[in-house]
Amino acid sequence: MTHSTTPDSEAAELETFRNETRAWLEASCPPEMRRPATSDADVFWGGRNAKFSSEPQRVWFERMRDKGWTVPDWPKEYGGGGLSAAEHKVLRAEMAKMGARPPLSSFGIWMLGPALLKYGTEAQKKEHLPKIAAGLIRWCQGYSEPNAGSDLASLQTRAESDGDDFVITGQKIWTSYANYADWIFCLVRTDPAAKKHDGISFILFDMTSKGVSTKPILLISGYSPFCETFFDNVRVPKSHVVGTVNRGWDVAKYLLQHERAMISGMGERGVGRPLGQIAADTIGTDAQGKLDDAMLRGQIASFDVDEAALAACAERAVDLAKAGQAHPAFSSAMKYYGTELNKRRYEILMSAGGVDALEWESERSRQGARPRAWLRTKANSIEGGTTEVMLGIVAKRILDLPGA
Amino acid sequence: MALVLTEEQSMLRDSARGLISDKAPVSHLRHLRDSKDPTGFSKEFWQSFAEMGFAGLLVPEEFGGSGLGCVEAGVVMEEIGRTLMPSPFLATSVVAASALTRGGNAAQKSDYLPKISNGSLLASLAIDEGAKHRPLQTNLQAVRAGNGFKLSGAKALVVDGHVADLLIVAARSAGSAGEREGLTLFLVNPAAKGVAVERTIMVDAHNAARIEFNNVEVNADSVLGEVDQGAGLLDGVLDIGRGAVASEMVGLSEDVFGRTVEYLKQRKQFGKLIGEFQALQHRAAELYVDIEITRAAVMKAMQALDADVAKAASAVAVAKARAGTTATRAVQEGVQMHGGMGMTDQFDIGFFMKRARVCEELFGDANYHAEQLARARGY
Numbered sequence: 001m002t003h004s005t006t007p008d009s010e011a012a013e014l015e016t017f018r019n020e021t022r023a024w025l026e027a028s029c030p031p032e033m034r035r036p037a038t039s040d041a042d043v044f045w046g047g048r049n050a051k052f053s054s055e056p057q058r059v060w061f062e063r064m065r066d067k068g069w070t071v072p073d074w075p076k077e078y079g080g081g082g083l084s085a086a087e088h089k090v091l092r093a094e095m096a097k098m099g100a101r102p103p104l105s106s107f108g109i110w111m112l113g114p115a116l117l118k119y120g121t122e123a124q125k126k127e128h129l130p131k132i133a134a135g136l137i138r139w140c141q142g143y144s145e146p147n148a149g150s151d152l153a154s155l156q157t158r159a160e161s162d163g164d165d166f167v168i169t170g171q172k173i174w175t176s177y178a179n180y181a182d183w184i185f186c187l188v189r190t191d192p193a194a195k196k197h198d199g200i201s202f203i204l205f206d207m208t209s210k211g212v213s214t215k216p217i218l219l220i221s222g223y224s225p226f227c228e229t230f231f232d233n234v235r236v237p238k239s240h241v242v243g244t245v246n247r248g249w250d251v252a253k254y255l256l257q258h259e260r261a262m263i264s265g266m267g268e269r270g271v272g273r274p275l276g277q278i279a280a281d282t283i284g285t286d287a288q289g290k291l292d293d294a295m296l297r298g299q300i301a302s303f304d305v306d307e308a309a310l311a312a313c314a315e316r317a318v319d320l321a322k323a324g325q326a327h328p329a330f331s332s333a334m335k336y337y338g339t340e341l342n343k344r345r346y347e348i349l350m351s352a353g354g355v356d357a358l359e360w361e362s363e364r365s366r367q368g369a370r371p372r373a374w375l376r377t378k379a380n381s382i383e384g385g386t387t388e389v390m391l392g393i394v395a396k397r398i399l400d401l402p403g404a
Numbered sequence: 405m406a407l408v409l410t411e412e413q414s415m416l417r418d419s420a421r422g423l424i425s426d427k428a429p430v431s432h433l434r435h436l437r438d439s440k441d442p443t444g445f446s447k448e449f450w451q452s453f454a455e456m457g458f459a460g461l462l463v464p465e466e467f468g469g470s471g472l473g474c475v476e477a478g479v480v481m482e483e484i485g486r487t488l489m490p491s492p493f494l495a496t497s498v499v500a501a502s503a504l505t506r507g508g509n510a511a512q513k514s515d516y517l518p519k520i521s522n523g524s525l526l527a528s529l530a531i532d533e534g535a536k537h538r539p540l541q542t543n544l545q546a547v548r549a550g551n552g553f554k555l556s557g558a559k560a561l562v563v564d565g566h567v568a569d570l571l572i573v574a575a576r577s578a579g580s581a582g583e584r585e586g587l588t589l590f591l592v593n594p595a596a597k598g599v600a601v602e603r604t605i606m607v608d609a610h611n612a613a614r615i616e617f618n619n620v621e622v623n624a625d626s627v628l629g630e631v632d633q634g635a636g637l638l639d640g641v642l643d644i645g646r647g648a649v650a651s652e653m654v655g656l657s658e659d660v661f662g663r664t665v666e667y668l669k670q671r672k673q674f675g676k677l678i679g680e681f682q683a684l685q686h687r688a689a690e691l692y693v694d695i696e697i698t699r700a701a702v703m704k705a706m707q708a709l710d711a712d713v714a715k716a717a718s719a720v721a722v723a724k725a726r727a728g729t730t731a732t733r734a735v736q737e738g739v740q741m742h743g744g745m746g747m748t749d750q751f752d753i754g755f756f757m758k759r760a761r762v763c764e765e766l767f768g769d770a771n772y773h774a775e776q777l778a779r780a781r782g783y
Binding site: 274275276277279280285289290291297298300301302304305306308309310312313315316319320322323325330333336337388390391392394395396398399400401402403 | 406407408665668669676677679680682685686688689690692693696697698699700701703704718719721722723725726729770771773774775777778781782783
């Protein structure tokens with residue numbers, strides 16, 4: 001017997017939706033888009049200068065876009081699919097089942113969109129959301145500064161009032177893909193006299209504005225996913241502020257919850273081959289078919305337990321949010337665990353790869369894809385709030401422990 | 405299905421919590437232990453539990469039960485875990501009731517299930533033989549004799565075995581230890597000739613027995629399920645039991661964690677509440693996250709069991725493995741953060757540590773279940 005509160009008719013409708021969705025995905029998702037992207041160049045980010053890396057990528061993106069399924073749960077009037085929470089869950093489950101990639105990767109979708117839906121004016125929503133949904137504009141996030149990392153609210157980039165405009169001067173750092181972005185959502189200080197959380201505003205502007213420049217930062221992975229971003233008297237209309245002037249911290253925090261949920265998702269990937277089988281490729285198996293490295297096998301098994309448990313928790317977090325029972329700081333918990341788990345995953349992959357995983361420049365190693373990805377994961381527990389900051393948030397906001 | 409409790413399930417939780425925390429707080433266990441109670445649980449309380457429909461929670465309605473599912477059984481187990489209440493619920497209402505419901509013929513069901521539902525019959529699965537849970541290593545011999553069998557061998561950690569009115573005994577009727585083929589489940593009357601029951605007082609002051617079977621005669625009607633083909637039935641029944649114990653460990657972990665966080669907010673050293681120290685804050689936060697993740701994994705497993713027991717094995721392995729490591733961490737941190745007080749018998753925290761250790765061994769520990777998952781995933 002079942003104990004769902006969903007009335008039978010709703011359950012039947014959802015089942016119909018599931019069958020239709022499965023059939024549509026089966027017919028629409030090219031086989032090439034049913035395996036994980038192997039490099040960042042293989043991911044479609046959209047934007048004014050976007051190029052598709054392959055024909056299947058273009059076809060998949062356009063089909064999904066036309067259904068509004070780049071953002072399945074956004075309202076239709078803003079370019080979304082208008083799906084209910086239950087339908088969205090079904091769509092995600094069906095996509096995961098066939099290993100279908102997201103058709104569009106976008107900070108607009110993951111971070112700015114939810115903030116605009118909550119805090120944006122109608123004009124701002126109409127202006128920006130449809131372009132995010134259609135992949136026309138690529139966004140970047142101007143949060144961290146050289147002296148404002150974990151202590152984000154101490155940011156110093158100034159926005160001075162001048163008639164109908166703000167004039168922005170300062171520097172951001174760790175701006176993901178700023179050199180490819182068309183627009184930026186940015187935290188600026190609009191009242192230097194106020195307490196640090198109180199004088200901040202959340203503002204949007206075009207990266208082609210006069211006075212904006214970017215400089216990529218070379219990382220230990222050999223890649224440059226982040227930039228330094230400089231603003232030299234950039235003029236931005238005041239109408240581009242999201243939410244209330246000087247209350248940008250509310251918007252920033254809300255957006256951070258979505259950012260953390262996004263980063264924590266890096267720890268869970270149900271599709272693809274089990275880690276133990278990947279390890280067996282290089283290490284081999286014994287007569288019983290067990291990985292021929294008992295200690296590593298044990299590490300992988302306990303990783304698999306934790307990964308499956310985290311996936312259940314991510315699913316539950318969504319369900320709790322829908323039921324209105326979620327703690328607002330829970331994304332910090334997920335961010336901490338998901339990123340630490342992803343680092344563990346790559347430590348195992350490096351150990352499993354042995355010597356083969358050490359090559360940095362060769363066709364054979366796809367230009368050192370594995371060691372570069374391993375090094376990239378080390379940023380997971382730093383970006384978007386460090387593990388230590390996340391644990392502090394859990395301790396104070398969820399457990400209500402005393403002090404600072 | 406959403407991974408949150410439905411309204412009905414929340415109501416069930418509230419009523420179980422109200423009843424258990426009122427009638428059987430940790431002091432109830434302490435009293436049973438200190439008085440060396442021969443039964444080891446409260447029979448009166450078990451009767452009122454049965455009257456509220458809990459004893460027959462998993463039993464189909466046609467046999468006087470409530471006809472609910474594993475999610476609901478998990479909800480009750482979690483509440484039991486919060487106060488460490490010794491109760492026949494696990495052995496009788498979850499494991500034995502599942503075995504009879506899933507494997508019993510019409511006569512067996514109508515003989516036993518109504519009595520389980522009304523609280524008048526206690527039953528217990530006798531499975532483990534060695535130091536560790538290894539169901540396929542079952543070596544208690546079932547030799548054909550006349551129209552029935554003779555059973556010889558010994559079982560350990562038979563939960564509630566000292567008071568059970570009915571034993572469900574896993575035996576080897578063919579093949580040799582380690583093989584899936586050749587396992588048979590038998591319904592055995594513990595008063596039968598050749599059965600010797602020794603109550604074992606355990607570290608957690610809960611109830612278990614060692615039982616010897618010396619040429620115990622059983623007739624053909626005593627076979628539960630099919631001769632030699634018991635492994636499949638046993639897998640399902642054990643998985644339901646594992647999910648139930650994992651649920652108990654979630655309740656146990658949450659309660660010990662709640663007590664620990666409260667202590668961090670009260671205890672002062674160096675002129676500060678110890679909860680102000682970042683070293684303790686971060687450890688408490690990590691433990692909180694561990695418990696939340698484990699709770700989700702256990703709920704997932706219970707839903708999987710309700711959907712299809714035969715397909716739930718991996719979800720159950722994840723749940724039991726996680727619940728074991730999480731509960732172990734929770735009780736260790738609980739004692740450590742309570743300092744010297746945590747080491748005293750007067751303080752309840754030690755009861756949680758002891759129960760967690762037993763739950764970890766029951767139906768396979770974290771290593772056992774991680775091993776199962778590795779095999780299922782082909783490495």
